[in-house]
Amino acid sequence: MFIPFAKKSALVGLLVASAVAQPVLAADEYKLGLVTFLSGGAAGPFGVPAQNAANLLLETLNEGALPAPYNAKGINGRTIKPIYVDEAGGATKQSSEYRNLVERQGVDAVVGYISSGDCLAVPAVAEELKTLTVLFDCGTPRVFEDNSFKYVFRTGPTTTMDSVAASYYIKDIFPNLNAVSGINQNYSFGHESWADFYGSLKGLQADIDVPTKQFPKIYAGQYGAEISALMVNSADVIHSSFWGGDMEAFLLQGAARGLFEDQTALLTTGESAMYRLSDQIPEGTILGGRGPFGIYAPDNALNRWFRDAYSKRFGTQPTYPAYKMVQGILGLKLATEQAAAKVSGQPTTEDVVSAFEYLEYEGPGGKVSMNMGKGHQASMEMVYGRYALKDGKPAVTDVRRYAAECVNPSDDMPANEWIEKGMPGAKCN
Amino acid sequence: MKLVIAMLMDGVIYASWLFVIAAGLTLIYGVMRILNMAHGSFYAIGAYGGASLVGFYLAGGYPPWGAYFMLLGAALIGGTVVGLLIERGLLRMMYGRDEVVMILVTYAILLILEDVIKLIWGVDAYFAYQPYTLLGRTKLAGLSFANYDILLIFVSALICFVLWWGLNRTRKGKLLQAVIHDRDTAAFLGINVTRMFTVTFVIGAVLGALAGALTAPGISVMPGIGVEVIILAFAVVVIGGLGSVGGALLGALIVGLARSAAVHLYPDAELFVIYGVMGLVLAFRPQGLFAIATARKI
Numbered sequence: 001m002f003i004p005f006a007k008k009s010a011l012v013g014l015l016v017a018s019a020v021a022q023p024v025l026a027a028d029e030y031k032l033g034l035v036t037f038l039s040g041g042a043a044g045p046f047g048v049p050a051q052n053a054a055n056l057l058l059e060t061l062n063e064g065a066l067p068a069p070y071n072a073k074g075i076n077g078r079t080i081k082p083i084y085v086d087e088a089g090g091a092t093k094q095s096s097e098y099r100n101l102v103e104r105q106g107v108d109a110v111v112g113y114i115s116s117g118d119c120l121a122v123p124a125v126a127e128e129l130k131t132l133t134v135l136f137d138c139g140t141p142r143v144f145e146d147n148s149f150k151y152v153f154r155t156g157p158t159t160t161m162d163s164v165a166a167s168y169y170i171k172d173i174f175p176n177l178n179a180v181s182g183i184n185q186n187y188s189f190g191h192e193s194w195a196d197f198y199g200s201l202k203g204l205q206a207d208i209d210v211p212t213k214q215f216p217k218i219y220a221g222q223y224g225a226e227i228s229a230l231m232v233n234s235a236d237v238i239h240s241s242f243w244g245g246d247m248e249a250f251l252l253q254g255a256a257r258g259l260f261e262d263q264t265a266l267l268t269t270g271e272s273a274m275y276r277l278s279d280q281i282p283e284g285t286i287l288g289g290r291g292p293f294g295i296y297a298p299d300n301a302l303n304r305w306f307r308d309a310y311s312k313r314f315g316t317q318p319t320y321p322a323y324k325m326v327q328g329i330l331g332l333k334l335a336t337e338q339a340a341a342k343v344s345g346q347p348t349t350e351d352v353v354s355a356f357e358y359l360e361y362e363g364p365g366g367k368v369s370m371n372m373g374k375g376h377q378a379s380m381e382m383v384y385g386r387y388a389l390k391d392g393k394p395a396v397t398d399v400r401r402y403a404a405e406c407v408n409p410s411d412d413m414p415a416n417e418w419i420e421k422g423m424p425g426a427k428c429n
Numbered sequence: 430m431k432l433v434i435a436m437l438m439d440g441v442i443y444a445s446w447l448f449v450i451a452a453g454l455t456l457i458y459g460v461m462r463i464l465n466m467a468h469g470s471f472y473a474i475g476a477y478g479g480a481s482l483v484g485f486y487l488a489g490g491y492p493p494w495g496a497y498f499m500l501l502g503a504a505l506i507g508g509t510v511v512g513l514l515i516e517r518g519l520l521r522m523m524y525g526r527d528e529v530v531m532i533l534v535t536y537a538i539l540l541i542l543e544d545v546i547k548l549i550w551g552v553d554a555y556f557a558y559q560p561y562t563l564l565g566r567t568k569l570a571g572l573s574f575a576n577y578d579i580l581l582i583f584v585s586a587l588i589c590f591v592l593w594w595g596l597n598r599t600r601k602g603k604l605l606q607a608v609i610h611d612r613d614t615a616a617f618l619g620i621n622v623t624r625m626f627t628v629t630f631v632i633g634a635v636l637g638a639l640a641g642a643l644t645a646p647g648i649s650v651m652p653g654i655g656v657e658v659i660i661l662a663f664a665v666v667v668i669g670g671l672g673s674v675g676g677a678l679l680g681a682l683i684v685g686l687a688r689s690a691a692v693h694l695y696p697d698a699e700l701f702v703i704y705g706v707m708g709l710v711l712a713f714r715p716q717g718l719f720a721i722a723t724a725r726k727i
Binding site: 038039040041043044045047048186212213214215216217219220221222224225226228229231232244245246248249252253255256257258259276277280 | 431432435436438439440442443446547552553554556558561562566572573574575577578644646647648649651652653654657658688689692693696697699700
């Protein structure tokens with residue numbers, strides 16, 4: 001078919017213009033894949049608070065209204081466009097979803113993953129697709145102990161420090177400690193938490209007694225028999241890494257039967273329930289927040305902004321998954337902007353990777369040091385305290401902080417080996 | 430002694446809870462030959478409805494004991510509405526299909542209802558713990574048990590008695606038994622089988638919702654709770670024999686006591702023991718303990 005020269009020129013011009021316009025538009029926008037539980041049992045306690053925090057943060061970042069050093073708009077001047085994916089469905093589904101995010105949606109980076117199973121599965125795909133990925137919440141130390149990744153970072157601390165700090169804390173609070181029991185979920189997180197806790201406690205007190213350790217099925221909901229077993233085999237402290245609905249059900253059922261009147265509960269994720277069940281948590285219960293988050297977060301400008309803005313928007317205080325999501329996105333932003341400062345134009349993924357390795361930055365939970373896992377794994381201080389009602393409002397007392405160097409292994413030693421050897425090199429105050 | 434009492438009480442309380450869930454499931458199967466996967470959703474609707482109604486009620490400053498009626502009301506309303514909608518709106522068009530097809534249909538309903546629940550209640554947890562703590566606790570051999578849990582044993586026994594009495598001592602129950610034995614002959618003799626199906630399905634749905642409503646005060650009501658219990662309920666009815674109310678009671682007792690013994694004596698086996706018992710029963714009596722093996726009609 002004959003096309004007149006003028007028409008042909010116009011058509012070619014349009015095609016060229018559209019081809020040129022496309023990258024300009026993309027360059028203005030930073031597509032960020034955000035993966036968190038939006039359905040299932042982990043959505044309420046973790047996924048949705050994390051999503052809420054991400055929405056709030058991205059809006060504020062895009063306005064350039066965050067306190068310094070995060071006051072530049074978006075990420076390196078590019079408006080952040082979030083693309084959410086539901087984390088429910090298991091590791092195989094998440095690997096496929098990750099591919100979709102990168103290959104079909106064309107995201108610049110992915111921040112996500114609460115489940116340790118997903119955190120163990122997704123990095124291999126991230127490496128294959130050479131896409132910057134920030135794991136924000138999952139806890140298993142095995143992610144960087146068993147592997148070495150270039151494009152994957154984890155800005156949240158591991159479960160090791162929850163458990164090690166918990167053992168230090170109960171030794172500090174109960175000098176005459178004789179026995180601890182455990183109730184943890186029957187999957188990797190529960191078993192790892194108990195093994196690390198018991199291992200580190202054994203290192204601190206060799207003759208510690210364990211009257212019973214229970215591993216009910218995750219989402220079991222009914223803990224009558226376990227509570228009786230804990231009553232029959234009484235201990236000074238009951239360790240539990242239960243989270244979400246399981247922890248809340250255990251608290252409700254245990255409190256109704258008086259379980260916590262003679263024994264103190266140590267809930268490593270208890271901070272996430274302290275506002276929801278404020279009149280049901282027995283006073284004196286030891287609460288952890290998977291790091292210096294929530295009520296344990298320091299009084300800095302970023303935290304003040306975050307708590308104020310979050311509680312105004314959502315009508316409740318932010319809990320630790322919300323903090324960890326903010327921490328993950330801020331780490332990505334800072335690394336990208338530091339990389340950009342060294343190059344002209346937008347930095348490549350490799351530039352950002354270099355800037356992210358061994359990065360130190362302030363989040364709403366305080367100092368984050370990417371000094372483990374060859375610069376890809378964060379370490380932070382760990383905090384525990386005891387639940388108390390002050391003027392009818394939930395609060396914590398007997399708060400103790402443990403430095404990151406005290407509760408995390410050195411970079412060259414896997415956590416379980418470090419604990420087994422009696423935590424050599426731990427620098428505690 | 431303390432250990433034996435703990436094992437028995439925990440086993441019986443757990444069995445009571447299981448029986449309330451399984452009773453509706455086995456009733457529907459017995460009459461309609463539908464292995465109803467959506468039963469888990471009835472449980473979840475009862476739990477969410479119960480938690481919401483109790484929340485509204487107590488927020489109004491009414492006497493706390495009225496919260497128990499809210500739980501019952503939630504089960505009755507939720508079970509009846511959802512049961513009727515599903516049976517009249519969908520299942521009646523599928524009667525006569527293969528049992529496997531019906532499992533797939535009810536599984537689809539389960540998935541749809543899970544999303545409906547999410548649309549109505551969101552993903553945040555709901556609490557209605559006041560009825561759980563209000564009744565106090567009782568000490569037995571030095572161990573405290575929540576009176577609410579003890580009450581559950583009596584509620585479960587009452588449900589079992591009402592079902593037995595209704596099926597064996599009433600005219601409607603005898604008509605229903607005729608439908609159970611041979612629906613074609615029953616229809617030929619003038620029994621309105623379609624109405625029997627509707628009534629049975631609604632009763633089963635109300636029982637499922639009642640189980641959820643009664644459970645709500647002791648748990649965090651959150652997405653996915655229905656999916657978790659349906660597997661347990663299947664184990665119970667398979668052990669007892671599909672379609673047998675007495676079998677569901679026995680299955681619940683076996684599972685409850687076995688699990689309780691495992692938790693107290695060998696906690697590592699807690700997860701295995703339920704399905705271990707089920708495997709053992711099926712190895713020797715594939716039709717379950719109470720069901721009678723029957724020839725299949727071709």
